[in-house]
Amino acid sequence: MDKAPVSVVVIAKNEEKRLPDCLKSAAFAQEIIVLDDNSTDRTVEIAKQFGAKVYQRAMDIEGRHRNFAYSLATLPWVFSLDADERITPELAAEIARVAQNPDDPHTCYCMPVKTFIGTDWIKGGGYYPAPKTRLFKRGQFKYEEARVHPKMFYQGTCGSLKGDILHYSYNSLSDHLKQIDRFSTIGAIAMHNQGKTSSILKIIY
Numbered sequence: 001m002d003k004a005p006v007s008v009v010v011i012a013k014n015e016e017k018r019l020p021d022c023l024k025s026a027a028f029a030q031e032i033i034v035l036d037d038n039s040t041d042r043t044v045e046i047a048k049q050f051g052a053k054v055y056q057r058a059m060d061i062e063g064r065h066r067n068f069a070y071s072l073a074t075l076p077w078v079f080s081l082d083a084d085e086r087i088t089p090e091l092a093a094e095i096a097r098v099a100q101n102p103d104d105p106h107t108c109y110c111m112p113v114k115t116f117i118g119t120d121w122i123k124g125g126g127y128y129p130a131p132k133t134r135l136f137k138r139g140q141f142k143y144e145e146a147r148v149h150p151k152m153f154y155q156g157t158c159g160s161l162k163g164d165i166l167h168y169s170y171n172s173l174s175d176h177l178k179q180i181d182r183f184s185t186i187g188a189i190a191m192h193n194q195g196k197t198s199s200i201l202k203i204i205y
Contacts, residue, residue, distance in 0.1 A: 007031040025092070033052060037058060038058055044056075108159075110134070
């Protein structure tokens with residue numbers, strides 16, 4: 001079967017355990033790119049075993065790092081995938097249809113994300129469908145150069161796909177809470193650097 005004319009771009013650091021399943025799910029794509037953040041495990045070796053083009057760059061600012069990763073793509077459509085994520089077969093088929101249609105009207109596409117804690121799918125609390133914009137035309141999409149939760153910039157329209165991304169970021173609830181605390185700290189530092197303040201009253205009201 002012919003592979004879809006899309007570049008799947010993966011950002012990774014020390015992901016030897018999760019990367020194989022991630023890259024297997026991207027096997028439908030003509031090009032797979034892994035931007036490695038100076039891993040000390042077998043991440044680079046595994047990426048090469050799957051036929052990925054491997055580049056290395058130290059992570060500095062998330063938005064800047066992602067934009068650099070996307071600039072490495074050579075095909076008309078780019079799909080952004082993290083090492084702890086998987087593309088379902090249903091989503092892969094939809095991505096292929098978009099990439100193979102020269103008259104597709106949209107600049108980018110969002111799709112639902114199923115987030116798991118261990119093997120348990122988090123269905124409530126706003127965790128699903130929680131659509132993310134991950135498929136876009138090369139050179140027509142970029143992120144704000146921010147450290148956490150960077151804003152997206154693109155011109156044109158954003159379509160929707162029905163297939164899921166599977167997100168296996170958390171091994172346990174305690175892992176999830178640790179990440180929330182880490183992002184909260186990064187966000188607080190960013191607000192402080194911008195001269196903004198917060199308080200418990202602002203959080204409540």
